Amino acid sequence: MKRRQFMQAAAVGAAATAVAAPAIAQSMPELKWRLQSGFPKSLDTIYGGAEVIAKFVSEATDGKFQIQPFAAGEIVGTAQIADAVGNGTVEMGHTCSFYHFGKDPTFAIGTAIPFGLNARQMNAWLYQGGGNDLLNEFYAKHNLYGMPAGNSGVQMGGWFRKEIKTPQDMQGLKVRIGGLAGMVMQKLGAVPQQIPGGDIYPALERGTIDAAEWIGPYDDEKLGFAKVAPYYYYPAFWEGGPSIHLFINQAKWKELPKAYQSILTAATGYANTDMLAKYDAKNPAALRRLLGAGTQLRPLSQEILEAAYKAASEVFDEVSAKNADFKKVYESYRAFRNEEYLWFQVAEYAYDTFMIRARARG
Template sequence: MRDMDRRSFIRGAGLATGAAAASTLAAPAIAQEMPQVRWRLTSSFPNTLETIYGGAEVLAKSVSDMTGGKFAIDVFPAGELVPGLQALDAAQAGTVEAAHTVLYYYVGKDPTFAIGSAIPFGLNARQQNAWLYHGGGNELINTFLADYNVVGLPGGNTGTQMGGWFRKEINSVADLQGLKMRIAGLAGRVVEPLGVVPQQLAGGDIYPALERGTIDATEWVGPFDDEKLGFYQVAPFYYYPAFWEAGPTVHFLFNKAAYDGLPEPYKAALDAAAKATNLNMLALYDVNNTRAIRSLVGKGVQLRALPRDVLDASYEQAQTLYGQLTNDNPKWKAVYEPWRQFRGEVYEWFRVAEYTNDSYSYAQQAAGK
């Protein structure tokens, strides 16, 4: 190597080494400026359902990785700290700093909760994300959640769910008379006028109730989770779709004081981690459900489409209910009316490209072509 080249190389190496050293020194210095924070997060789901429960673990790991371990979140399954359906209450009271739950579990407090996750004949997963992230939905939901002392971020989606497990066939609306069904959110209020007796049960309580005959039918999520919970062992008829859950969002809820007290970089880490969780969960369900539905059919499960008259009657009841709530509940109206306008516009777009493309391609595949 010539002397001039050697001197240039040495100078360059020295600059590179100095930059690397500065970077190495800067990272710990920045980390040292950030406080050590440890939160507890309660889930509404048992840890046996690794896809939906695992969403909270994805968030916790991502936040820890992004903050060099300075911001740690301990995740607890349903029932370990509080019952699954009390996750919101625990975050609201500050018993825990965070919860991973579905907002429609809390329609008993106010029906408006459901709009943030899913309402009958609502948005699919992509449309739901579009509304929440860029259609004003997050802002509307958090304005509503402020009365409950929590801040919410989308943290998962299951995709369109199955209509559920039934002990007997449903051939028409008449077969719904007196049917005791575990059904979540506003769906219970929609199907109740059709004869269904809605029940609200946490995931871990469903199988015993179905096995004992305390309930006649249940919906939960879809093939992957449902197979794990064993519903096919006591109810052979598996109906689709869950018209009340076209694309239900799972939410992270943070106690407002705890959230407001975080440094801004930690809030940014929570936001990025929640978005990663949302994307990851939907993709996992799409893969896992594809495999599980084949497994269930192989075990003798009988797939059935919900009869058209059940769908038509439910759609009519849903519109009636939404009209009543709009008239009677100002909080519902403040969220529902912008949501309804967005739904109308996004449906028009999806009918143009998505629906026509999907319908043709699925028909060809079903025909074996």
């Protein structure tokens, strides 16, 4: 009797499996996508975000969904990534949204704007404050779907060949910086320069530019800026918590099975957290090495920050008056920022301030 019951159950199970297998196979198709990074392989932390996404997606799908990352310029240049993803040249891009500021200034808000959100606040706005939904309404106009896929935390203010102490010192200064930050610098009298990351060092060395911003100690050390510009300023008021995005061709995203969409979303979320953790872990030792080699660490003066804050407010008003998309996204961003700092000044700021002072006392 028991044997007959077992055989009947096994037969039912086999029939169910025969039905289920094709359904599973259909929901797990074999795909090979190309991912164009906006960064060189030498910058392992920021380029590594693309590799993390590819690894997790492959492992979660038993290798059926393969994503191949390409370093900056291997298929298209960094400035062409949004167009390449939108027109289907590549399925995906891992880059900074604000690199496409020239197409529309609204792209800048997807990464960072002057005096904007820090990394935690940016994630809060994107994930819980409706920020990513608003951005995707905008990105859809360019046939893109975007997800946050990395963050460096607040960046450094950059490398200067001479000291700057007042806003007047900015007059005529040729600075490698772009986007909205470049517009702010221009209001302060500086001359913003658009220069790719790989060309910054020779431009500083030759004196073609007087200053340049990049990311922070870990990456800046790799690029060797300390050899040609002795003064290292902080903080980058233009990048308080820059988010790197994964751009996906919108049509390709919609075609993905729900299981693959979920896996890709989870992998991208992990890459977002992992990148910030790596920068936070690697920057302290890199800063120590730079200082030990003679780098002169300097804060941007309160006078410069105040002048830049005023200039940034003017820029936002000017751009909002001309661009409805920017205005819509920026108003959400600004309201969220104001609420976040109401909270951060209570607990986070008080705690961090005490701990920094306690460390200084030994």
